[in-house]
Every structure is written in structure tokens, then in C-alpha cells.
Amino acid sequence: MHVWDLTAGRAAGVLGGAPEPAGDRVTIALDTEWGRISAQRGARLALATCGPRALALVGPTGVARKPVQVWDVLAGRRIGRLDCDGLLALAAGRCDGRPTAITCGLDGSIRIWDLLRLGETGWLTPHPGGTTAVAITELGGQAHAVTGGYDEMVRVWDLGTRSVVEEFRVPEWVRGLSVSSRGTILVMYGGSVAAFTTRGPAV
Helix, strand or coil: CEEEECCCCEEEEECCCCCEEECCEEEEEEECCCEEEEEECCEEEEEEEECCEEEEEEEECCCCCCCEEEEECCCCEEEEEECCCCCCEEEEEEECCEEEEEEECCCCCEEEEECCCCEEEEEECCCCCCEEEEEEEEECCEEEEEEEECCCEEEEEECCCCEEEEEEECCCCEEEEEECCCCEEEEEECCEEEEEECCCCCC
């Protein structure tokens, strides 16, 4: 896994080693001191911090009734699971000061999870046809999520009110997205990447 300096536009180092095939599974080396976490091929991976702990979330994509596994990275052990019905997209971050995950399931659901108690705390309205990408960020000191789907729409959500605060349209379904705390959203669709800037929360 390569680490990049985005300001300089060059590689800044390597984290862990290359994936090692093992039958129908792939071992992902997060760090040589932390050990290894096993994940299925085609899995989604997200990382959340909880005080001194790092929580890794791993879930197979496109497989019904397969949960997202939650690992304590430093301890090198699995501590629980999120029982979503299959997985299309996964994100982790913080909401109200607590480590939070969002899963986008094969059943169309967008579920919000508290990673301290490993329980579901709410949901967002899904994109018609399925939600294919999700990210969590903080805008103006408030927790927000950004989702994209097969409906060619990108939505910005206030996680406090569970409401849409902004929408953008792209020419094709959303393959991936990333968002910064300054409100810049990068959206991948087809063979292109579009950049949007959010208005941010009202003051």
C-alpha cells in the first residue's frame, strides 16, 4: 500500500506489503508491527480511530448475508460484526465524537453504525437502484456523509438531522468518491473524475 504526498505529487512511502493470495482469500498487511488482517477478494476496507485504538472494517462486496467484520488492529483480533445484508460501499469516520460506520447494502439500505457498541443507530434514504459509494467527513464542525449511486446523483447529508443538504448530478453512475474537510468532493464515474465544492453548513 503506497502513501502519497498530495502537495508534492509523489510517493512518500509504503505501508505494509503487497497482498498475498491464499486460496480465495487475500491477506492485507496494514503494518508490519500490527500484523495482518484477513479479507476476502473484492472486499471493502475502512479504518476508524477510537482513542488509542484503530478499528479496521472489512466486508466482502456483492455477497448477500455476509457481515462486515470489525477488527482491533493493534490487538490483532476481531471484536465484532455489523450485520448488513451484503455490501456495495463502506465508510468510517466520526459522528458526535464517536467512531461511526456507514454501510450501503445489496438490499438498497444505507445504515449508520456506532462502532463503540457495534449497533445500528439510523439510516439514510437510499439511491434508486442502489448506493455505490459513501464517505464521511466533517464540514463546519458538523459530521456529514456523501453518497453516490446508480441514479447518477451525489448527495451531501447532515448526519445530525439525517437530511440531504446538497445534490449534484454526474453523467454516469458513481463508481467512487472522496471528500475533504474543506468541502471538495471528487467523484469517479465512467472513465472520468469530477470535482465539486459544497456550500457547507449554514452558520
